[in-house]
Amino acid sequence: MKHKIKYWVARLQARLMSRLAPKTLHVPTDHAVITFTFDDVPDSTLYYGATILEKYGLRGTFYVAGGLAGTSETSRKLITESGIRELAERGHEIGCHTFSHANVAALKDAQLQSEIDRNRSFLSRILGDNKGGHGPKFNFAYPYNAVSYFAHRRLARNYRTCRAGENRINRGAISPQMLYGMEIRQPEAHSLQLTREIDAVKAQPGWLIFFTHDISETPTSYGCTPATFEKLVQYAVQSGCEILTVDEALDDYASAHAV
Numbered sequence: 001m002k003h004k005i006k007y008w009v010a011r012l013q014a015r016l017m018s019r020l021a022p023k024t025l026h027v028p029t030d031h032a033v034i035t036f037t038f039d040d041v042p043d044s045t046l047y048y049g050a051t052i053l054e055k056y057g058l059r060g061t062f063y064v065a066g067g068l069a070g071t072s073e074t075s076r077k078l079i080t081e082s083g084i085r086e087l088a089e090r091g092h093e094i095g096c097h098t099f100s101h102a103n104v105a106a107l108k109d110a111q112l113q114s115e116i117d118r119n120r121s122f123l124s125r126i127l128g129d130n131k132g133g134h135g136p137k138f139n140f141a142y143p144y145n146a147v148s149y150f151a152h153r154r155l156a157r158n159y160r161t162c163r164a165g166e167n168r169i170n171r172g173a174i175s176p177q178m179l180y181g182m183e184i185r186q187p188e189a190h191s192l193q194l195t196r197e198i199d200a201v202k203a204q205p206g207w208l209i210f211f212t213h214d215i216s217e218t219p220t221s222y223g224c225t226p227a228t229f230e231k232l233v234q235y236a237v238q239s240g241c242e243i244l245t246v247d248e249a250l251d252d253y254a255s256a257h258a259v
């Protein structure tokens with residue numbers, strides 16, 4: 001029961017955000033863009049995810065929760081401070097989760113601002129000015145993809161965009177606090193079938209933002225193997241779609257329209 005209520009509250013928040021938050025970002029439907037993003041940033045994304053993208057001359061966006069950095073969980077290790085620095089030096093974009101991976105929808109206003117500030121100062125200390133992005137602000141991803149409509153103004157003041165889940169492609173007028181993401185996860189067969197989403201964005205252009213967690217030979221439920229990840233990257237390259245980081249896609253859209 002508790003689970004069901006949580007589920008419906010999350011659906012409601014996502015719907016409020018999609019409908020009511022100001023749609024100030026226009027995703028053009030005349031050319032297709034694909035972005036690969038990583039949440040939490042397990043260290044395997046540096047060894048496999050970043051390396052596979054680089055093999056094709058591409059870069060990704062990595063949403064770091066500073067409070068998890070360098071910690072070990074049962075089935076994964078999170079990236080260290082030097083790993084984060086290395087990602088940025090290799091040209092990848094560093095984005096933000098909340099510092100402690102707290103659910104935005106469960107935080108009071110002051111708690112949310114503290115999470116935002118802690119993560120920003122954590123990353124600024126490690127990266128200096130090199131956040132591997134182009135915009136003046138970091139991009140953000142909601143932990144657990146849990147959106148909070150009530151936080152949208154605070155998030156808008158602090159971040160360039162906020163990425164959720166929803167497994168949809170972004171097209172036309174959208175809220176920058178409600179970028180849709182498409183999850184690469186287990187089972188492996190499910191992730192391999194995501195090539196059809198690449199076909200879909202090619203056929204009807206917009207912005208397809210993939211997200212995943214670990215890229216590992218023994219992935220958690222929320223990750224995939226290096227082989228599957230590389231198949232998706234390869235397929236995206238062959239599709240002829242533009243493959244950009246979140247910041248690069250926003251710069252691309254801003255040059256076509258005033259954002």
Ligand SMILES: [Zn+2]
Nearest residue numbers: 039040143144
């Ligand atoms: Zn997360």
